[in-house]
Amino acid sequence: MDDKNRVIHLYCQLMVKYKGTALLQDLRGTLHWDSEVMMPKNGSSQRAEELALLSGLIHERQTDPELGRLLEAIKGLQGFDSLSFPQKRNLELLQRDYDRASKIPPAFSRELAKHSALATEKWKEAKARGDFSLFREALQQMVELKKREAFYLHPERDPYDVLLDIFERGFSTCLYDKLFAEVKQGLLPLIESCLEASHQPDESLLLRKCPLKFQRAIAHHIVQFFGYDFAGGRIDETVHAFSSGYYDDVRLALNYDENNFLDSFTAVMHELGHGLYAKNLPQDFRYLPIGQGCSAAMDEGQARLLENTIGRSPAFWAFYLPKFKRLVGGLFDDLALEPFVQAVNKVHPSKIRVLADPLTYSFHILLRYELERELFADRLTVAELPVFWDEKMNDYLGLTIDDDSEGVLQDIHYAWGLFGYFPTYALGSYYTAQLLSALARDLPNWEEQLRMGYFKEILSWFRVNVWSQGNLYDPLDLLKKVTGKEFSVKYFIERARQKYSKIYGF
Structure with missing residues (x-):
């Protein structure tokens, strides 16, 4: 031989x-x-x-x-x-x-x-x-x-750097410190401008009871609309929403709140984003090392794409709102598109990460990143975590924690030992913003297509450029291959400025 x-x-x-x-x-x-x-x-x-x-x-x-x-x-x-x-x-x-x-x-x-x-x-x-x-x-x-x-x-090595690198290759406290400093500089003034703007979206439009049977119907309708196949998946209910599996067995576990349909809907879209990535990995890659997503942050980026870029966009709701009204039995028939979309995009600091709006979300991640960094540097003890959490929540978002369940206990991740994972949630949003610049380059009318309910070319673009790549490339290499640019958080900050200045009129 x-x-x-x-x-x-x-x-x-x-x-x-x-x-x-x-x-x-x-x-x-x-x-x-x-x-x-x-x-x-x-x-x-x-x-x-x-x-x-x-x-x-x-x-x-x-x-x-x-x-x-x-x-x-x-x-x-x-x-x-x-x-x-x-x-x-x-x-x-x-x-x-x-x-x-x-x-x-x-x-x-x-x-x-x-x-x-x-x-x-x-x-x-x-x-x-x-x-x-x-x-x-x-x-x-x-x-x-x-x-x-x-x-x-x-x-x-620094133990926290080791854990960070497990979830996102090449990332360390040095890189994240620099990244989050830029995020704070770019987003804190923007959040302040939104909160102090004379025009405020009417969030009360969304605060009406939506029975669970309607929310379940919406979940099943929207996932199938985006191509989720129940022959290779299922939807169940759990305490903490998540997705599981890949290829021909991708399962979504969701959580509904009849008093807050928006948070339930965005959770459905988020887990659907994970599911679409997992379902669209190349069949030829199955059971090979390259047959999985390239990183935790790229995976989270696909979830944030469906949840925020599409799920909160005026173009999407221009198409989907009439269908949504029919699915919920007339509960929202009085809502007009513009005030509804503004309410969906209202900047409203929340104590709960999964309920946070896309603009303040980064500070939920920054809090957890700083907590983990200090904990693994032995500058913070486990017993001190609730107090640290409360102080940071007040510093960044001006909120006071009343109960540990809405503070340090709100996420399951630490029970699973996922220290170093939280930063990838924010990083995924930043990756997606840069990928959207390439989508706009290749498909300039993508938002108009969204408005007409034509998702095929948009999803096809992500299938070709991200999902079908599996783990052929490390995340920063894939991002450069697709966009032609080195990774930068500036795309996210600039996109946020354009979006929220239009909503709030400044």
């Missing part, structure tokens, strides 16, 4: 091994979905054991010495250069996973998975009672576990 054929043989062996690992990861994802949607309350301890065992099996496959030998062997052959770009990218990503997993002790992997499942139940109880003390011990253990994980991976 010559070197070229030897390379192909080794490559196929590696991809077969990866497929087995990917399938186990799919199973773990399904168990997590079941834990939040279907599992009875008393099943948490058993589920923790199941997840610990499964995580251990995944870790064993990721650190298999044979995997390391095959990766080393294939790179040493002269025929390596005959591999295509996607094949080399698969090997690059597989090497990253192997190098990272090999630094984590197997027992630790199981311990982290088990504690996450148990901590989630503690968080649910604490949030329901609005009492941080019920979650504090579990959170303290999770922080210590994540510090250990960071040490295993890169003992010489």
